[in-house]
Amino acid sequence: MAGRVTQGSITNQLLRNINTNLTRMQGMQEKLSTGRNINRPSDDPVGITYALRYRSDLTVNERMQTNTDYAASVLDFNDTIMTQTGDVLKRIKELAVQASNETNPQVGLDNIAAEMEQLQGQLLNIANSTFKGKYIYNGQLVDQKPYSSTEPWKVVTDSGKISYTISTGVNMDVSFSGNDVFGYPPSGTTAPKNEDDNAFYVIDKMIQDLKGPDMDDLKVQMAALETRTNKILAQQAQVGARVNRVEMVQSRLDDLNLNLQTLQSKVEDAEYEELIIQAKVNDSIYQASLSVGAKIITPTLVDFLN
Template identity: 45%
Template sequence: MTVRVTQSMMHSQLLRNVNNNMGRMETNQNILATGKKINKPSDDPVGITYALRYRSELSINEQYQKNVDMASSQVEHTDTILGQVGDIVQRANELVTRGLNGTNPQSALDAIAKEIGQIYEQAVTLGNDQLNGKYIFNGQKTDIQPYTSAGAATETTDSGKLISQFAAGVTIPLNVTGSEVFGQTTDSDNLFSVLKGLQTAFTAGDQATAKSLYDQFGTRITKILEVRSEVGARANRLDLINNRIKDLDLNLNSLDATTEDADMAETITKLKSDESVYQASLSVGAKIIQPSLLDYIR
């Protein structure tokens, strides 16, 4: 049976083919404009699931990077303050050693006592240090000043830890408490108590009491060094975590680019080819639909 091909059928088929050619050209134009070969789920249903997963992991990784940056800032600041605490206790240690020399006149001991009093005040100032408006040595109660000049030796800081997460199951405490650095109120080597005691002893010329407090002062210096060593270890671990996050970020971006990014040279080649086909289809179509009613009458 012979099928009669009508003019309407030819026009419909032509229009369908021209639209298909234009659709392919539009797809490649869109890819070229966005630089992505996946612009909607239907472009690659399997690829879009991987792309969404990579984007989610990159977003999580970005938050971990922010956590590391914030934590590094806090740990480095704490280390700086501990360094300053170390400097003043070393100066106090020099003064006490000089004061315990039995050849000093009382006037010299009075001068030593006054400087130790200033060191005490500086220790209180450092104990009340703040970062971004938060007290760094008062545990989780960062909005409350931990020490006062009049009663630092009898004041206890909060023991809570500020914990930050840097990966699934990876957490690190960021702070150290004032009690860890300066001592508990019940500790015989509480820094504030020892400094006040030394000041009083030298003012009174009491060498025996000063000698006893000097031994306790030595144990507190050792504990301060241990705390600073722990803070330094945290800083080193944060550096390792930071490097890992950056490496993971590069890897995820590479995987995401492989899944989503278009090959620009290939896309341009396809687009030029599609344009040629589209122009050819228009040229052929012009010849097909050229006959008019007058042509049929002839």
């Protein structure tokens, strides 16, 4: 038996269809205006789980990038400081070679000693260098000045390590002990180890030898200065190796960041070309439903009486 179709049922069905089309158009307009394919979890329950995962991975990756950038900056600064240290020791060696010529009068030796004293002061300033307000040659005691102007060769700096997480499970040590660079205290001083080629001690001994003068001991100190210079070069080589690794990690993190952003964009971002086409189609359907509805709703009791 055929069901009865009334004007009211026709009108209600028409309104439901129009509202459905209008709701679909509203969703398209929202995606077009926000540029996002997912504006709420209900838009794509599966896609939102991937989007949240990508966002979390991006946050971790960006933190790693920040750490690698800071580690690279600290290592580059250390490399610069060690280069300056090498330049100072190189000049002192030149002066020592010049002074070892036994034809120099005492006035000339005194002048050389005076320049060495200035270079010793410059070396002290280098040893107390800071990066962003933190001393770089006192281990974890970054707020404490490592070397004093009084007998700096007796100083034992902190050996604590400062490292940054540059990748999952990978920590990069960016700290250097002042004793590893400038030398441990000389023999006769209480310290974890003793080194007679301590840069400050060698320079001080040279100054005393020039004022003596004691040319034999000056040659001994020249050999010690050469040894210390080689040790500083070895430390600088370690800096270079760490910088190379950090740069490789930076490159990998940049690639990973780009990949994660691409994956996130595929899930979250709207495809404008496709949305525009769908919006045009939905608009045509909506207009057609309004046109058909106008013909259905138009007849009234007055129309029948006429």
